[in-house]
Amino acid sequence: MTAFLEPLPGLLDDPLLHLPDLPPRTDVRIPPLRDPFPSRALTVLSPLEPNAPDGKQIQGGVKLGCSKNTSQAERTNPKITPADVISARDTKKPNLAISALVESSSTSQLPRLLTPSFVNLAAVENNSSFHSWPAEYSPSKRVKLDHEYHGDYVQLPKPPQKEANKRVLLLPTIVNGIHEPPPSAALLPPMELEEVKAMLDSISEPLPLPPEKMLNPEPEPADTVNHHRLKSSSPTEEMDMARNISTAVNHRPQRTWKKWSEEETQQLLKGVAKYGAGKWKEICADPELRFRDRRPMDLKDRFRICFPNTNKEKMEDVGASARSEKQLSFNPGQTRNNNVTHNLPSSTDTLSSPPSDLSPNHPSSSHFYQVPSVPLNLKVTPSDFAIAAKSRASQRVRKLWTEEEHQNLVKGFAKHGYQWTAIRNDLELNLSHRKATDIRDKFRSLFPQQYMDADSGPPAGRKNTTSAGGVSSKNNSMSSISQPATGVRHINSSNPTSDKRKPSTSFAPIPMAATTTKPLHLRTDEGPRDITTSGVEVLEITSITTTTTQESSSAVPNLTLPPLALGDNDWDWGDNKLAPLLDWEEFGL
DNA sequence: TTAGGGCTATGG
């Protein structure tokens, strides 16, 4: 704070800023200040000045920053010298507007030693920070232009760099802009000293560290983390870039799908053992625990996967339990179904070798989950997951899709796009007996090309359960860049090269011989949401590969699609006979 | 800030 205040001479004529033990200034040397009027004609008075015209009268407005189009030759700025400043003070006009000084000054050799009108000259004089300035800044010596003068502004001498704090202090706009008040600045109330000091305090506070603590400094696998890259060399990265843009626009990052690694899980368990379950923020902020851009909520979700049986009602300190037993385990079998009650043995020899840094350093809290009181192990291996997968609940009985369901699926996609839940909840489609994932999987099976070739991949758009009509309130909050979410998909089959393992747009199209490559119009320019408004759906699925009743498909050996038994009329969306639009009254509105 | 629930991608 103080270190920041001291190098700001003249900003405030505040006795508090004057060190009492400092001798009065006798040799005033005005340092070159940043040009406060880089792009404005100096004939225009600052709106803060008494005789300044009204802001509305200023033509052309004022641009913050420096005008790069203004050449040196064009600058005929009058110069003032420190002597002028002193003269102004001696004439009992310490607050004389600099512009007045400028107008009356024409003899200075110094390059544009201008000070904004708000600079109090007395404070400039009394400030001791000018004592140590180099002699080249003395009034009698011209300032070097080659390295100190950068066109539109005069570079202040660099203060000694502090080793511990090399960050660039980013001044808020209000501070940057103070060098050049806006045209309407005269309308602003005067800034109180305390406000300025508080602002400076906030400026000098350290900036927050990056939220992510990279687990591995080395580059991460492309299939797990790729959102840090700026170059777009794959559809996945393009999507990530879009998501980054979305982050900048909506301030709500859409992160990439990052699978929890074993190491990360161990870090989480260490954190739980150290702080206790529920202290996700503390765990996430622990510098000793390294996660890959995980948020406290992510830790919670991950722990929820690890310990699905835990609940707050039991309120037992996980950390205490782990500390007492010096162990903490993750039972991958006890997943959501809770069908597995036994602890799965780890395939590695880590069960009996908990990390040594599991020491309890923090007191426990009463808001903790309970963990199974079984021998705990801190190591979770992929094999554990594999074993757990074998212990799944009995699967559902397969239920083959009928042709009617196929047609309803197509209609549902035409209506709701990738909103599988909306398709499921659409009573007109009669697919409520199918799960949303079933519908999605079936569509992916029927139209892999279209599913995979969407511009930004299958949307990650989310919807509320209340959006049975297809309108998702959550989607409304999503980025229009990263998540069209409502099914605006420019579907085509022009991207046959991708890794299916990669998310979304990186799906590799399944090779299919198109017995019927029928250009369908299953695309809407506005998405399903607009369908409800237009009433007519114009979706477009180009080169959709399916079998129709008119064309034989059995002759193609590698045909993979089941027969849809759709006639031409089924695809004639111009004669669309979709379910009637839902009225607002149906939503209770 | 966290807990709980929902949705979708992932992958067997």
Add this chain to the structure above:
DNA sequence: CCATAGCCCTAA
């Protein structure tokens, strides 16, 4: 076809 993981949103 299905379960699960990962991510997100909202309420408390």
